[in-house]
Amino acid sequence: MKKLINDPNSVVEDMLEGAVLANRNLMLLEGENIVVRRDFQALAAANKVCIVSGGGAGHEPAHAGYVGHGMLTAAVAGSVFTSPSVDAVLSAIMAVAGPAGVLLIIKNYTGDRLNFGLAAEIARTAGVLVEMVVVGDDVALDNDGGLVGRRGIAGTVFIHKVAGAAAEAGLSLSQVKSEVETAATGLFSMGLGLSACTVPAAGKPGFKIEDDEVEYGLGIHGESGVRRGPIQRADEMIKTLLDRIIDQGRLQAGERVVLMVNNLGATPAQELDIVARRALLGCIEHGLKVEAVMVGTFLTALEMAGCSISLMRVDDPLMLRLQAPTEATAWHGMTEPARTISRQPCRGPVAESASIAGAWSSDNARQFKTILQSVTLALRQQEEVLTELDSVVGDGDIGISLARGARAIEDSLGILDLDRPAIALQQISAILRRALGGTSGPLYAVFVLRAGVALSGAGNLNAVSSWANAFQAGCDAIVNLGNASLGDRTMLDALLPAALALHACPDELEAVGVAKKADAAASKGAEETRNMMPLKGRSSYIGQRALGHVDPGAYAVTVWTKAIVSALESPGR
């Protein structure tokens, strides 16, 4: 177990103290794991119903995150995944209760029912008006959960909001309760787990799940779900959830609903949006009118990866409750979704003003094409090697980037003006600009752009000096744009020696000989990067740890210089 905690036994206390420190609208009740609104006494004095919820810890930001004006008055936390005691719930009720009474909102679990239920009963004998609503929104279990009924899961957050807003509006306890119950009967959720989670005190995951498995319909207490299935495309798995929710909720085309896409704990925001996309499209396909949506981390099971989806039937009054303001920090508001993915056409890339350039022979053009094919093939073939190198000293993307650039060039080979190499290089620059991001992307784009521009001014396209000058111009452009110099452990440590080697070649040396000299210089330069401290780019973050490894950008240069040599050695291909 690796967790950012102090002690498994003080997790709940430490967490609640943090929550209260971070938000001056909140307070702890002395000696209890109960978070209350700082102004709770004013609520009672204003004759407003107080809303109390809670349950085991481990569902953060629930429940303390929902305490605040417009939502909960108090949240009672038990140990992780353990219902709070009767006395803890009773303390919360007795602390906040005013003449208008208290509404308890719990999720349907036996422990919560018993502890909150008994506390309510005891409070009533002390003359406090208390009512309780039990939310059971989980549609995963067949037979509506049998005797114990549906479990309560993330959809409960909607209920907290409705209750808080209704109480704030000044409704009586029975009115708030009835509004909340009506809302809850139209609420349906289901979860999908990708990983288990570890209760700090237990020290190991609650269940085992294989890398290629997912768990449908799991509860939020780390328990396994109702069935396992293979990991599939997100769209397929979300369709399974949504279809079940719509079916069990008997939601009909034309009905108005709100949607919650909830992170069970460890799901990246990226994946949540992928889930939201499918869920919203699915609702549209079913003819449901999604009035509002929220996507985020609302009710979790510690660090479990996965999500839950909730749909709730709404009408105008219920929408008003959901849209009413609240100070609770975990409620980020709801947004109105679009019916389609709208796109605004963007302006095309700036018009290319290719410079005037001379043409060369069709033999040269053919050879140029062979070289380009050899280079792009080599870059694709070396993708894994490059990825490996960049994983050690960088972020592992250079192989993917350069292979993508290579494919983009291959896709455009037919439209390149290979008869006029200066133009072709500028065209290649534009292709790379569009296809490549990262650091090497723009650097390569500027390299070939400037090389192309320099070549367009060259008198003799077959002279080695014309190419040496073009190559040098490209290197200078990289220096200008990237601000690195020789010895900084970058692609320049391969490129600049190659440029020098080109300048040193006599004009009568044949192309393959020239390429070999450039390649030898580049390879020697790349090899030397092993001993250079990284000063530029991402590798600079790891400092000394880069030593002993070749710079991936410099190595990539040798991939294409070698490919040029091999293309020139076998011109018949």
Ligand code: ADP
């Ligand atoms: P990123 O760091 O954005 O992932 P890439 O993986 O595409 O970049 O490229 C990394 C390579 O870029 C490095 O190995 C290095 O050779 C080269 N590089 C980084 N910074 C510079 C720079 N300022 N000038 C020239 N080359 C650089």
Ligand code: MG
């Ligand atoms: Mg990288």
